[in-house]
Amino acid sequence: MWTSAPPTTAWCPDEWREHLEAVAPGLVVPTSDQDGDAIGEQLAAHQWQLLLVSRRGRVHAHRGEHREDAGSITITPRGWCAAVADGAGSAPYSRLGAAIATQVFTRSIQAALSADTSASAATANDILANAVQHAATASNAAMRDFAERTGLAHRDLRTTLLAAALHGDTLALMQVGDGAMALRHADGRMSHPHAVATGDYSGEVAHFLPDDGALEQLQQSLALQSRADCVGLVLATDGVEDPWYPFTRHAGTLFSQLVRGSNEADALPTGLTPAWHEPVLSAPDPVQALRAWLGFEKRGENDDRTLCVIWHEQAS
DSSP states (O other): OOOOOOOOSSSSSSSGGGHHHHHHHTTOOOOHHHHHHHEEEEETTTEEEEEEEEEEEEHHHHHHHOOOOEEEEEEETTTTEEEEBBBTTTTTTHHHHHHHHHHHHHHHHHHHHHHHHOOOOOHHHHHHHHHHHHHHHHHHHHEEEEEEHHOOGGGOOBBOOOEEETTTEEEEEEEEEHHHHHEETTTTTTTTTTTTTTTTSOOOOOOOOTTTTTHHHHHHEEEEEEEEEEEEEEEEEEHHHHHTSSSSHHHHHHHHHHHEEEEOOOOOOTTTTTOOOOOTSSSSSHHHHHHHTTTTTTTTOSSSSEEEEEEEEGGG
């Protein structure tokens, strides 16, 4: 029988609060109640909806530990930006690293793209590419700055990072570490821009921010592509990816469940039992619906679960 307990330590030690504000201005420090189960947010703009929920895993809840995942979403004048991160379990303050990385990335994109008034698609694409590369650098630098301010080692903040940004008709996608992202197309097809980023096995991680070499891996992962017929996108930490592994096979079913609900005809991963059967994206309260959906069960899969779902009105 699993039990749930609030974290027994502060999410961020009081003496580090000013340093956290200095490197990631506006980052909300979770309270024990917020951190104890799940947090979520929904935004809408430009005929797009963004839905983000991060739910503490049963192992962490049972031990009275913090959720190590984090996520952030923002709206920009011509699009949006989203990022999710999974703090490394071996890093004592990875929860702070994940929160800093996602917050700084999305806010950096928001600031850069808010200044773009160009009508030229080519110029806009260059601006987007530069913005995401700068955001990656800023996230890594903020984590290192925080480590130096607090006397932590860089490895104490280790985290993955998956990010996506839309600017006009162009998508930018980046990833370092495990987790998965998938694009939904108008014909129902799913594509996987970083399907081989984590190696041949689920959970294999070669690089964590802010370790040496990780920033270069993140920047080299940049993929720019036309929005074209893309009507949806999911960003998932490995707490979602692992139970739905291989994600390249099951991401279509996952997205379809969020749109229309689950049914007995779904080809689910072996041993996975849904916890929510109604549509999520059209629910009266999508945040609570996604929180419930993330309660699916699969033996041995008890990690934090963070999922960001982004969809165009065409997908509904």
